[in-house]
Amino acid sequence: MTLTFVMMEAPFENARTVSVLRLIDAAIRRRHDVTVFAYEGAVAMTFARQAPHANAVHGRTAEEEDHPLPKDWVAGLMTAAQQRGVKLEWINCGLCVDERGVAEAIPGAKRGSPADLWKASEASDNTLVIGTR
């Protein structure tokens, strides 16, 4: 099966981002091909300059904190897809990238447009939009 997911939520603001990653992860584990169209704030999910930090409240160094960064989770999903022989295509809405200044994305994240979303949707068995509030 081929699935398209649209996500809008920016990282670190809401549980929706993690919920979408759970769904993508589940789809990949079940060997479905997945296209993700990241729209609006979600284009920051793959921003390459996200950086981990220590946690002084819990007394942990940066290494001990092992802070999960969204870009690393997305990269992990890309690796998992590759290992399972399925496709994970990550498309960031280009205009959204520009206005947010997050053009430096991890390898594998592409720049696209609404036309790419429509094409992906047409080529998919189903499309799930998880918007934002």
Add this chain to the structure above:
Amino acid sequence: MKKTLQIVTSAYRCNSEEQDDPVVWICQAMKGAGADLDMLLEGTAVNYAVKGQDASGLSFGTKAQTQPPRIEEDLKRLSAKGIKVYAIEEDVAARGLERSDLLEEIKGIARAELPKFFAQYHQIWRW
């Protein structure tokens, strides 16, 4: 080609910064790319159907906004391109709006009609 219904559920979230509603905008863009779609305004988004809104005049310090969002024009443009735009009647009434407050292009639909209405579409995208 799949026919989709695009449901807009929240309004005025980032219109000033984007100078658009992002969902109304992307629907116009997808239509331009050949998509077959209609739109349903739900909840607070039914406010988009109200005539005569004016978001012009915003400025912070020396920086003025020269291209304010013009959702009314966007909805009229969608309609002119053959996209039907619906608003849920109960959500309109709950906000104290009358039919005469809304753009002519907007079609009302009651909640009870939604199941049958949804069945006309291959997919429902709820933003």
